[in-house]
Amino acid sequence: MAGGSGESNSDNPLPLNVVPLIDVIFCLLLFFMCSFHFKSLEGKMEAWLPADKGQGPSPTKKIQTADLRVDLSWNAAAQRTVRRFGRTEYASDAELGELLKIQFDRNSVATPDIAVPLSIRSEAGVPWNDVMRVMDIARERHLPSIEFVLAGNEFVLPEPVR
């Protein structure tokens, strides 16, 4: 490689040996190419937890509106999630969405200054995908707020072994 530029030794009395340089650059290049991650495109859904109904003592107003709640339970035998609005089971996304929208609109007429949130109450074993599906249906129908009903969770995740 030395003298690779084609110059004679008289023109370039101290030729630069670029071979180790190229070796090192190749190694670095290989390392960075292998460790490179392309950023994947992701979206998000927002569901702020209620800020005024937690541990604080602030009282909540009693409002006479119809409950807007979807219950999700896991049917282990059938390996599927059962979605209920009231007492009725809804397997169809469109049907559930329409019903949520109708109920929300009725509540808006009854109490125009208060937007009743959609409450999602889910069993621990329900796949997250199905919970997100209900959130997605609500967002598609432009329901402004979603809350989760968190029953006493006895699940404890053990500390990881260091």
Place this chain on the structure above:
Amino acid sequence: MSHSKSANTEDSVYMNVIPMVDIMFLLLLFFMLTADFGGRELEEVKLADGKSVAEDKQDEAKGRMNLNIFHTPTTKNDGPVVCADFDADRVCHDSGHWNIAIRGKRYGSDSLETWAKDQAYWYKKEKQGMDDVKAKDFTLPCELRIMVRCDSRAPFQFPQLVMEKMGKAAIYKIEYGAAAPTKK
């Protein structure tokens, strides 16, 4: 035709390495600038599909913490655990297969609560300008945003645990990672 000067292959055939070195330097510079030497912010998860997802813009991600709920890699992916359900794209109910990690560090229930309270305390003090007493009061809301990136095959008890622990630290701004449906 005169052949007085014999052909010298050592002098006449050579490789000009200068353009190659130039290109390699440029590639090296690109990979060095784009390399992420920080902790692993995003774990490998299959996010749930959502038709109504909002695009997650880069400037919105500033100051936000990513919390990952992900499955331990299975033997199918050269991982340590066997899980036929997960490999078959079904929900995995084995809680020992799931992990909660923030910036590459894994957490259990107790350490997650401690982390949330530490973050809330720091955020309220440094970003919300609260004094020490108010910052330690976990009934006062914390504006810190958390992005929960939960695998779609995880049971609800994991995001539920996260919500519960964030709620104990008064962190209420929770976002959930979702993927826009792939165009066919």
